[in-house]
Amino acid sequence: MTVLVIAEHVRGQVRDVTFELVTAAGELGGPVTVAVIARDPAALDVNVAGVDEIVNVAVEAAEFESDVWQRAVEALVAERKPQVVLLGFTVNSMGYGPALAAKLGLGFAGDVHGLALEGEAVIATRSFYGSKVSAELEFPGAAGVVLLLRPTAWTPAEGPGSATVSAFAAPAGPSRARHLELVEAAAASDVDIAQADFLLSIGRGIGERENVELFEALAAKLGATLSVSRPIVDAGWMPSSRQVGQSGKTVKPKVYLAFGISGAVQHLAGMKGSGTIVAVNTDPEAAIFGVAHYGAVADLFDVAEELEKLL
């Protein structure tokens, strides 16, 4: 099955998800073509095992721009007619992947975390209803399908590749949403949660702003660094430098102790590599228990209070 993978990169670095897409493409049989859309595509190395062909698409934009990327991929799809187009389920892809499917009349699914082939049909597995159920999707009648794959769901392809390299000229056109500059969201702060051995991480379950202090005190007593999930940052209770997850920091401490974090996909992607994960949550069905090594279904304040007494 012919697969077109679109490489992801930022600031001249190829992002890991690109190599995960190559692994997924291999599962569909291939041949696997990786398109590198960039100002200087040849400078980005995507020649890993499993890639049959690299297509360099030189564009003027210094970083991702949705119109530029969409036009390039549209032209590639028109010429190559791949059966499957694989993109990462990333912020860049969200800006043009679904549009591609809408314009070209292709099938589409986002946040796909499983793929299977049945004869010539692709079956995509993804979650619904807060990741509590999964569904198998089929794409009857579609000439092709655009799938955005969940980062970290496949292992990245590695090892030296032997891909052929060609160039493709993308048609010119306007760019209506233009990249100006990249800035670091998180202000410089006193702590780097990515460097901590022991994180005490709190989420929506703490309920009130006042309770942040309680856990700051507990973290200090435990010798842990306090980190948080997205809702705590959104509420303005802690700075984004403390946020664990896809839009925050990816962490791999020896111990990750999660209080009141249900485990959104984006959060799990940022901490599932931790050495030992311990979760305390009142909801026995919380997704965090799926990645935790140890879990307690309990009131987090009761457990926190008892912990305090032991310290």
Next chain:
Amino acid sequence: MRVVVCVKQVSQLGDEVEFTGDGCDVDPDYLDSALNEWDGFAAEEALQLRERLGGEVVVVTCGGEESEQALRRALAMGADRAIRVEGAGRDPLSVGRALAEVVRAESPDLVLCGVQSSDSVQAATGTVLAELCDLPRVAVVTKVDYDHEARKAVVDRELEGGLVDRVEVDTPAVLTIQTGINQPRYANLRAIKQAEQVEIDVRTAAGGAEAYRVRRMFVPSKGEGAQLLKGSPAEIAGQLLELVRERLK
């Protein structure tokens, strides 16, 4: 100015689940519903733009009568008008197509959607809508600096890993709004009561191809799952502390 805000009444699954007879969806009896979290932020952003520049906020949803709850919530926050489109599928291509018919007719200066819906998480509808209306779009926006005279906006796009891409976008445009961009206002009781009386403009979607067909829905196997620490909170705390100390050695 006119801002269209697309909202969704999302479904939430509790502890238990049963599937429909065909096995392709969750039995609605097991679902609660609420305004999609992201859409509350989109509505707030639209209201703040109207407060600064005047004009109106039109809120649109796609779904059955029960989805009017999302519209009424946005009306209670302060939206001026509400439109519901029924008869479309629930996949992003069908929803985007249904919303596009409304957006084209409204000729808005800006269209705001939530980044994604909590029950489906595909982050696709806004981008499909933009394509079908031939509008520029920026996904996952955490800051909007809109210049009505210049027909442009400078917006922050939240990339992965704490990186932000500042983008200049021509308007009209579709922006998908990320949580945390503002603090959505609460509606007071009087506003909620008034919103219940507002007449909602109901339209019917034209058909078209769906993004996918659900073949089977199931509860995923949990794998090995977490080893449970049991007992009273004191006992749990004890085991937890022992475990932490052991693993930090």
